[in-house]
Amino acid sequence: xxxxxxxxxxxxxxxxxxxxxxxxxxxxxxxxxxxxxxxxxxxxxxxxxxxxxxxxxxxxxxxxxxxxxxxxxxxxxxxxxxxxxxxxxxxxxxxxxxxxxxxxxxxxxxxxxxxxxxxxxxxxxxxxxxxxxxxxxxxxxxxxxxxxxxxxxxxxxxxxxxxxxxxxxx
Amino acid sequence: xxxxxxxxxxxxxxxxxxxxxxxxxxxxxxxxxxxxxxxxxxxxxxxxxxxxxxxxxxxxxxxxxxxxxxxxxxxxxxxxxxxxxxxxxxxxxxxxxxxxxxxxxxxxxxxxxxxxxxxxxxxxxxxxxxxxxxxxxxxxxxxxxxxxxxxxxxxxxxxxxxxxxxxxxxxxxxxxxxxxxxxxxxxxxxxxxxxxxxxxxxxxxxxxxxxxxxxxxxxxxxxxxxxxxxxxxxxxxxxxxxxxxxxxxxxxxxxxxxxxxxxxxxxxxxxxxxxxxxxxxxxxxxxxxxxxxxxxxxxxxxxxxxxxxxxxxxxxxxxxxxxxxxxxxxxxxxxxxxxxxxxxxxxxxxxxxxxxxxxxxxxxxxxx
Numbered sequence: 136x137x138x139x140x141x142x143x144x145x146x147x148x149x150x151x152x153x154x155x156x157x158x159x160x161x162x163x164x165x166x167x168x169x170x171x172x173x174x175x176x177x178x179x180x181x182x183x184x185x186x187x188x189x190x191x192x193x194x195x196x197x198x199x200x201x202x203x204x205x206x207x208x209x210x211x212x213x214x215x216x217x218x219x220x221x222x223x224x225x226x227x228x229x230x231x232x233x234x235x236x237x238x239x240x241x242x243x244x245x246x247x248x249x250x251x252x253x254x255x256x257x258x259x260x261x262x263x264x265x266x267x268x269x270x271x272x273x274x275x276x277x278x279x280x281x282x283x284x285x286x287x288x289x290x291x292x293x294x295x296x297x298x299x300x301x302x303x304x305x
Numbered sequence: 306x307x308x309x310x311x312x313x314x315x316x317x318x319x320x321x322x323x324x325x326x327x328x329x330x331x332x333x334x335x336x337x338x339x340x341x342x343x344x345x346x347x348x349x350x351x352x353x354x355x356x357x358x359x360x361x362x363x364x365x366x367x368x369x370x371x372x373x374x375x376x377x378x379x380x381x382x383x384x385x386x387x388x389x390x391x392x393x394x395x396x397x398x399x400x401x402x403x404x405x406x407x408x409x410x411x412x413x414x415x416x417x418x419x420x421x422x423x424x425x426x427x428x429x430x431x432x433x434x435x436x437x438x439x440x441x442x443x444x445x446x447x448x449x450x451x452x453x454x455x456x457x458x459x460x461x462x463x464x465x466x467x468x469x470x471x472x473x474x475x476x477x478x479x480x481x482x483x484x485x486x487x488x489x490x491x492x493x494x495x496x497x498x499x500x501x502x503x504x505x506x507x508x509x510x511x512x513x514x515x516x517x518x519x520x521x522x523x524x525x526x527x528x529x530x531x532x533x534x535x536x537x538x539x540x541x542x543x544x545x546x547x548x549x550x551x552x553x554x555x556x557x558x559x560x561x562x563x564x565x566x567x568x569x570x571x572x573x574x575x576x577x578x579x580x581x582x583x584x585x586x587x588x589x590x591x592x593x594x595x596x597x598x599x600x601x602x603x604x605x606x607x608x609x610x611x612x613x614x615x616x617x618x619x620x621x622x623x624x625x626x627x628x629x630x631x632x633x634x635x636x637x638x639x640x641x642x643x644x645x646x647x648x649x650x651x652x653x654x655x656x657x658x659x660x661x662x663x664x665x666x667x668x669x670x671x672x673x
Contacts, residue, residue: 172563231352258571268352270538271571
């Protein structure tokens with residue numbers, strides 16, 4: 136069977152009902168989609184199939200034959216990150232990073248369809264993804280910034296956005 | 306009107322590191338021949354940012370740019386010993402270990418720099434990777450040149466080790482008394498929750514969490530903010546959603562899959578306001594204290610208090626599910642005694658009340 140991963144046609148030996156996630160990770164060495172709950176509940180295995188976010192753990196490869204599959208490996212080109220990836224770094228949107236691949240692909244699909252920086256719309260697009268570390272705040276900040284077309288100088292670090300710091304003299 | 310709003314507040318304190326102390330972290334630093342810095346420490350970065358924070362501490366202690374510093378956490382065997390990444394001890398104890406090691410390296414850089422410049426090391430400082438004479442900024446030598454001279458002329462590897470250890474606090478078996486303080490660098494925090502309770506469905510929405518955290522010194526404010534925001538949403542989940550046994554009434558009805566464990570999603574995100582209070586500790590690196598685990602403690606009680614403020618019921622078991630809210634509202638409507646915040650049903654007993662005790666005491670005193 137042939138499937139197209141990030142613009143390259145790949146020959147796959149696994150059986151037609153093998154989940155796409157296992158083919159990507161174990162046969163093709165495409166490691167950005169993570170094996171989280173493997174029940175469709177957490178979102179970290181999300182890839183784009185013809186531009187639509189799909190849970191690769193639940194998707195048999197027979198369903199993607201002839202389709203265009205995109206993963207995080209296919210986002211950056213020529214050493215240049217996509218705006219949402221840059222926003223992710225600028226806003227410290229990853230802590231442990233295990234959910235990041237899935238969030239990035241879902242956010243990419245949302246932004247490619249012209250998604251805005253509206254909080255409710257972003258929450259609806261990304262609401263099926265679980266993050267334990269960040270509390271989602273900085274993920275929302277990153278997607279909203281990319282939706283507004285902001286660009287960042289990654290040599291500098293992000294400033295806190297909701298925080299005030301008050302020193303106490305001893 | 307089925308929706309009622311309320312506000313509640315909760316405060317916590319949190320000690321840094323192991324209770325009774327006795328948990329060392331060690332670090333070893335070597336200066337490469339070009340002045341770049343390798344740090345070996347066992348603190349494990351699980352996303353909280355300890356590699357960044359340790360690198361900042363080393364860079365600031367040495368006086369070199371942060372991108373000169375490499376934290377080697379590739380394995381815990383070749384690294385110096387660390388008790389572990391727990392008890393919110395990474396920045397305070399691990400950070401003190403790398404600070405102490407960096408101070409030794411700094412001292413040796415200044416000594417060799419003093420020899421090369423023929424100036425007393427006490428009159429030198431390190432600014433942005435250069436050893437500079439205080440008051441005479443034209444008299445200077447690069448840290449890289451000093452490291453090169455050490456390597457190729459003096460035949461020396463500039464290195465330093467540091468161990469952060471507070472002595473184990475032994476308990477008196479009879480009294481429980483300690484001879485040295487059993488805690489370090491206590492952090493303080495408070496959380497105010499604003500909620501909306503629907504008395505028809507029992508649904509509770511958190512509208513806003515305002516949080517104040519005394520972290521001593523925010524070595525990296527954006528990462529501290531990340532800890533506070535992440536902890537806030539964990540605390541919201543503990544307060545309202547997360548339950549290993551969601552299926553009432555018994556354990557064999559536990560959730561069979563990941564989706565049955567309700568963790569908050571982006572759609573549960575309330576408005577968040579964070580205030581970092583820098584009230585420096587005497588013994589932390591640059592005055593820092595802990596932030597890690599304390600960040601998800603104050604939200605559940607603040608939410609419970611806000612629900613009481615909104616509809617007059619104390620739900621005393623977490624998570625506060627719609628079912629528990631509706632049962633408590635029914636009990637209240639039926640005139641059943643109210644649960645208190647420690648989970649017991651209390652009836653007011655005049656004879657046991659404090660005013661009765663005081664009255665009795667006064668009566669006795671007058672009688673004598």
